[in-house]
Amino acid sequence: MSTPLVEMRGISIAFGGVKAVDDVSVDLYPGEVVGLLGHNGAGKSTLIKILSGAYAKDSGEVLVNGQQVTIHNPRDARSHNIETIYQTLALADNLDAASNLFLGRELVTKSGLLDEAAMEAECRKIMGRLNPNFTKFSDPVSALSGGQRQSVAIARAVYFNAKILIMDEPTAALGPHETQMVAGLIQQLKEQGIGIFLIDHDVHAVMELCDRASVMKNGKLVGTVNISDVTDDDLLSMIILGKNPTQKTQ
Amino acid sequence: MNNVTHKKRGLFDHLELDSRLLGMIAAFVILSVGFNIVTDGRFLTPRNIFNLTIQTVSVAIMASGMVFVIVARHIDLSVGALLATCSAIMAMMQTQILPDMFGLGLNHPATWILTIIVGLFAGTAIGAFHGWMVGYLTIPAFIVTLGGFLVWRNVAWYLTDGQTIGPLDSTFMMFGGVNGTLGTIWSTIIGGCAAVLAVYGLWNGRRAKVSHNFPVKPLWAECVLAIGVSTLIMGFVWILNSYTIPARKLKRMFEALGQEMPEGLVVGYGLPISVLILIGTAVVMTVVAKRTRFGRYIYATGGNPDAAELSGINTRALTVKIFALMGFLCALSAVVASARLANHSNDMGTLDELRVIAAAVIGGTALSGGIGTIYGAILGALIMQALQSGMAMVGVDAPFQNIVVGSVLVLAVLTDILYRKRTGSA
Numbered sequence: 125m126s127t128p129l130v131e132m133r134g135i136s137i138a139f140g141g142v143k144a145v146d147d148v149s150v151d152l153y154p155g156e157v158v159g160l161l162g163h164n165g166a167g168k169s170t171l172i173k174i175l176s177g178a179y180a181k182d183s184g185e186v187l188v189n190g191q192q193v194t195i196h197n198p199r200d201a202r203s204h205n206i207e208t209i210y211q212t213l214a215l216a217d218n219l220d221a222a223s224n225l226f227l228g229r230e231l232v233t234k235s236g237l238l239d240e241a242a243m244e245a246e247c248r249k250i251m252g253r254l255n256p257n258f259t260k261f262s263d264p265v266s267a268l269s270g271g272q273r274q275s276v277a278i279a280r281a282v283y284f285n286a287k288i289l290i291m292d293e294p295t296a297a298l299g300p301h302e303t304q305m306v307a308g309l310i311q312q313l314k315e316q317g318i319g320i321f322l323i324d325h326d327v328h329a330v331m332e333l334c335d336r337a338s339v340m341k342n343g344k345l346v347g348t349v350n351i352s353d354v355t356d357d358d359l360l361s362m363i364i365l366g367k368n369p370t371q372k373t374q
Numbered sequence: 375m376n377n378v379t380h381k382k383r384g385l386f387d388h389l390e391l392d393s394r395l396l397g398m399i400a401a402f403v404i405l406s407v408g409f410n411i412v413t414d415g416r417f418l419t420p421r422n423i424f425n426l427t428i429q430t431v432s433v434a435i436m437a438s439g440m441v442f443v444i445v446a447r448h449i450d451l452s453v454g455a456l457l458a459t460c461s462a463i464m465a466m467m468q469t470q471i472l473p474d475m476f477g478l479g480l481n482h483p484a485t486w487i488l489t490i491i492v493g494l495f496a497g498t499a500i501g502a503f504h505g506w507m508v509g510y511l512t513i514p515a516f517i518v519t520l521g522g523f524l525v526w527r528n529v530a531w532y533l534t535d536g537q538t539i540g541p542l543d544s545t546f547m548m549f550g551g552v553n554g555t556l557g558t559i560w561s562t563i564i565g566g567c568a569a570v571l572a573v574y575g576l577w578n579g580r581r582a583k584v585s586h587n588f589p590v591k592p593l594w595a596e597c598v599l600a601i602g603v604s605t606l607i608m609g610f611v612w613i614l615n616s617y618t619i620p621a622r623k624l625k626r627m628f629e630a631l632g633q634e635m636p637e638g639l640v641v642g643y644g645l646p647i648s649v650l651i652l653i654g655t656a657v658v659m660t661v662v663a664k665r666t667r668f669g670r671y672i673y674a675t676g677g678n679p680d681a682a683e684l685s686g687i688n689t690r691a692l693t694v695k696i697f698a699l700m701g702f703l704c705a706l707s708a709v710v711a712s713a714r715l716a717n718h719s720n721d722m723g724t725l726d727e728l729r730v731i732a733a734a735v736i737g738g739t740a741l742s743g744g745i746g747t748i749y750g751a752i753l754g755a756l757i758m759q760a761l762q763s764g765m766a767m768v769g770v771d772a773p774f775q776n777i778v779v780g781s782v783l784v785l786a787v788l789t790d791i792l793y794r795k796r797t798g799s800a
């Protein structure tokens with residue numbers, strides 16, 4: 125077996141006494157989609173925010189390509205080719221799509237000034253690929269629909285050649301058509317060998333898109349299963365009852 | 375890219391001018407014309423326009439920095455006090471420290487330059503210190519600068535024993551306005567260059583858009599804009615050139631040079647250096663706001679601090695830089711303000727913090743963060759100054775002047791809120 129892209133071992137973090145994530149271990153291989161499941165407040169977002177550099181873990185270790193790494197901030201995560209689509213999207217509403225796409229990684233001209241034209245051109249290119257209906261390039265993203273905003277956030281994560289992609293409920297604000305588009309995108313990225321952590325509420329979607337699933341409840345890991353070994357009901361009972369199914373786990 | 379939907383578009387839509395900017399310009403024009411009528415044409419004379427501009431400079435320079443502070447969701451209540459401290463430091467520098475310790479007297483060629491360097495450094499350092507407390511110690515900016523307001527106002531007092539210090543270095547005083555103007559020839563040359571640059575900028579912007587196949591406005595609209603901008607620049611220079619130096623003062627200037635004044639000679643003031651400093655500040659600050667990472671991060675942080683943080687922006691260091699820049703601009707304003715008064719006085723910059731914040735807010739800077747323009751703030755400062763001097767000229771009693779200014783501030787913000795609701799922009 126190859127080395128995992130990411131291994132998170134024994135991760136814990138507490139917020140003022142509440143253990144939001146308690147000794148959780150998950151891993152991710154190239155070209156694999158791992159679903160993270162669990163009720164609201166289970167600790168999924170908190171876990172992946174440790175990987176993306178938004179939170180500092182209290183204990184545990186993170187390995188990228190088998191090497192132990194320290195991720196202090198989002199820049200560190202990005203330097204390991206970890207890209208994140210946050211549940212909140214993390215867009216600056218007052219800026220336009222291109223500014224958000226390149227936020228923190230702006231293209232500049234030789235004189236060091238922002239190269240607005242180049243950024244808009246790149247933005248038009250990637251949006252043309254992800255969401256051909258997108259036309260509002262000069263409006264602030266506050267003027268966009270939920271789906272359009274989501275596609276800006278997705279564009280930002282995939283534009284910079286991510287090797288490890290974290291998607292926290294990427295289809296929450298989308299209609300059925302756009303959701304289908306994201307599913308297609310996940311398939312496509314997977315074929316390029318990118319590893320994806322996918323947080324999703326829809327068990328059915330997880331069954332369809334993921335290779336494995338890790339289920340969390342109250343900050344603890346219930347278990348990790350191969351999707352091919354389980355049914356929708358098995359996953360549901362893991363989420364609701366917090367019990368590991370009888371099938372062998374990986 | 376192709377405009378399939380040809381909505382009926384008005385002239386102003388084609389020009390793609392910010393409608394809020396147009397509203398402010400309209401307000402300013404109505405105000406000026408109104409005062410001009412009431413004062414029987416005394417308001418819009420070259421002399422009054424000249425005075426209006428030089429009175430606006432100090433507040434306008436600080437207002438441009440306040441835009442960044444407020445856009446980043448902070449506030450700075452200490453700018454007037456900081457101006458006083460910088461002014462006090464510079465006054466001490468040129469009248470005591472440099473002559474006593476380094477033997478450089480007033481009017482020594484190095485005096486003004488050393489003085490200004492020290493003043494700018496002090497302002498920047500104090501601002502950075504404020505920013506460090508806000509960013510790294512996470513004390514709210516309101517508190518840090520409220521404290522700073524008391525501290526720096528009284529540091530200035532302590533440094534000078536509350537004395538008025540003057541006269542100042544004669545070169546230094548050239549930054550104040552009337553004592554340092556470029557004369558008609560240089561003003562015309564600079565105005566011409568500025569107009570050419572502005573037109574070149576428009577053309578260059580269009581070229582960049584065309585090369586990427588982005589939509590551009592019609593060529594005629596671009597030409598109207600270019601003609602409008604150059605007319606505005608040259609018109610402004612022409613007005614300042616038409617304010618002529620009074621014959622008696624001119625005669626004294628010739629006498630000082632030991633020359634005879636030619637009969638019937640008329641000399642215009644032209645652009646004051648202080649106004650040139652303001653224009654320079656406005657251009658640089660606008661470029662910083664729109665075309666640099668620093669500016670982009672300020673707006674991003676104001677729009678969504680969490681998003682900025684998650685994008686890897688170091689918002690703490692950013693806060694230090696914003697306040698340091700604010701401090702630098704306070705010091706620059708202190709140069710202009712003390713040079714204009716020809717001395718440092720203890721009440722220097724009093725109430726300036728409120729004028730500066732009001733200018734930024736009237737200029738469309740949203741206290742909720744993320745929104746604001748440099749030109750808006752400068753126009754805001756100009757509107758406030760026009761209101762104040764216009765009322766003084768009409769003979770409105772002092773208490774009513776402040777009542778009006780206060781009410782206008784609140785009304786301006788209300789208008790802005792209603793406008794934003796209607797247009798649905800943020």
Ligand SMILES: Nc1ncnc2c1ncn2[C@@H]1O[C@H](COP(=O)(O)OP(=O)(O)O)[C@@H](O)[C@H]1O
Pocket residue numbers: 139142144162163164165166167168169170171
């Ligand atoms: N910044 C924070 N401060 C305090 N508590 C937090 C913070 N972030 C998350 N939590 C808490 O951690 C728990 C897990 O939250 P979260 O990771 O968002 O859950 P999920 O994404 O699985 O719905 C919740 O109880 C939440 O209230």
Ligand SMILES: [Mg+2]
Pocket residue numbers: 168169170211292
């Ligand atoms: Mg969540």
